[in-house]
Amino acid sequence: MTPRLAALRAQPRKAGEASFFFWDAHFKIECAKVLPGEFYVDNQDVLITTTLGSCIAVCLWDRERQIGGLNHFMLPDGPSDGTASGGRYGAYAMDQLIGELIKRGANRSSLEAKVFGGGAVIDGMNSIQVGERNTQFALDYLRTERIPMVSKDVLDIYPRKVAFLPKTGKALVKRLQPQHSEALAAQERMARQRVAAPAATIGTVDLF
Numbered sequence: 001m002t003p004r005l006a007a008l009r010a011q012p013r014k015a016g017e018a019s020f021f022f023w024d025a026h027f028k029i030e031c032a033k034v035l036p037g038e039f040y041v042d043n044q045d046v047l048i049t050t051t052l053g054s055c056i057a058v059c060l061w062d063r064e065r066q067i068g069g070l071n072h073f074m075l076p077d078g079p080s081d082g083t084a085s086g087g088r089y090g091a092y093a094m095d096q097l098i099g100e101l102i103k104r105g106a107n108r109s110s111l112e113a114k115v116f117g118g119g120a121v122i123d124g125m126n127s128i129q130v131g132e133r134n135t136q137f138a139l140d141y142l143r144t145e146r147i148p149m150v151s152k153d154v155l156d157i158y159p160r161k162v163a164f165l166p167k168t169g170k171a172l173v174k175r176l177q178p179q180h181s182e183a184l185a186a187q188e189r190m191a192r193q194r195v196a197a198p199a200a201t202i203g204t205v206d207l208f
Contacts, residue, residue: 005030008046016087016096024049027163034072037087041069041100041166048164051176052117054131056090056138056154057162059114060097060147061169062106068166071097075130076137090137098145113142114171115152116162131155 001023008021008030018040024031027047032040034050034057042048048070050057061068071093078089086092102108118135135154142149151171153160158175165171 002030004044004046008032014100017100018048034070036072036074037093039069039071039087039093039097039100041067041097041104043067043104043167045165045167048166050162052160052162053119053121054117054134056115056117056134058094058097058138058142059116059162059164059169059171060101060106060111061114061166062101062110063112063169064110065106066167066169067101067104067106068164068169069097069101070162070164070166073134076133090134090141094138094141094145108147111147112169113147113149114164115139115142115149115154116160116171116173118154119156119158119160121157121159 005021005023013019016038018032018034018038020033020035022031022033023029024047029045029047031047031049032042034040034048036055040048043066050070050072052072055072055074057070057072059068059070071087073090073093074088076090078086078092087096098108098111101111115135115138118131120131132155139149153173159177161174161176163172163174
């Protein structure tokens with residue numbers, strides 16, 4: 001274990017903040033894994049990763065202060081009770097991520113966004129459009145908050161693995177095979193309980 005990885009694991013965590021850290025052998029860097037309903041913000045040379053089906057991850061980066069973060073939400077809206085579970089819902093997850101960035105010194109006016117996910121990855125998802133609803137929510141939220149979106153890779157049928165470097169703002173996405181894992185399929189079935197509209201792919205997205 002590297003000294004920095006040990007330090008990351010020892011830090012006290014806030015409600016909803018990612019708590020699983022490991023050494024990523026592919027990128028050769030310390031990594032924070034963001035699970036559904038979680039977020040992570042940093043200004044160091046660490047990697048933030050998550051795996052998405054119909055869920056959305058929004059990467060926000062302050063280009064002036066070189067600090068960034070990523071969230072992972074499952075549904076557009078739901079109860080915002082201030083608990084860790086609130087991060088499963090888009091409105092709370094976005095407010096939580098922006099709030100933490102500002103606490104850490106970011107300036108709202110210099111934030112930019114990259115958006116990933118919203119895939120229809122298991123049978124039956126098309127009928128209730130969870131991925132489309134999540135995607136539309138994220139795009140509408142950024143538009144309303146006047147946060148420019150510089151790239152996105154959303155919708156289609158693919159699960160995605162996202163890797164984000166919060167110091168540089170660089171994001172990479174890997175499209176996985178549909179129904180990539182049982183855990184992801186279970187996550188999507190939970191999201192089936194909710195139900196709305198579309199979007200697609202702009203900007204430069206790096207595949208890995």
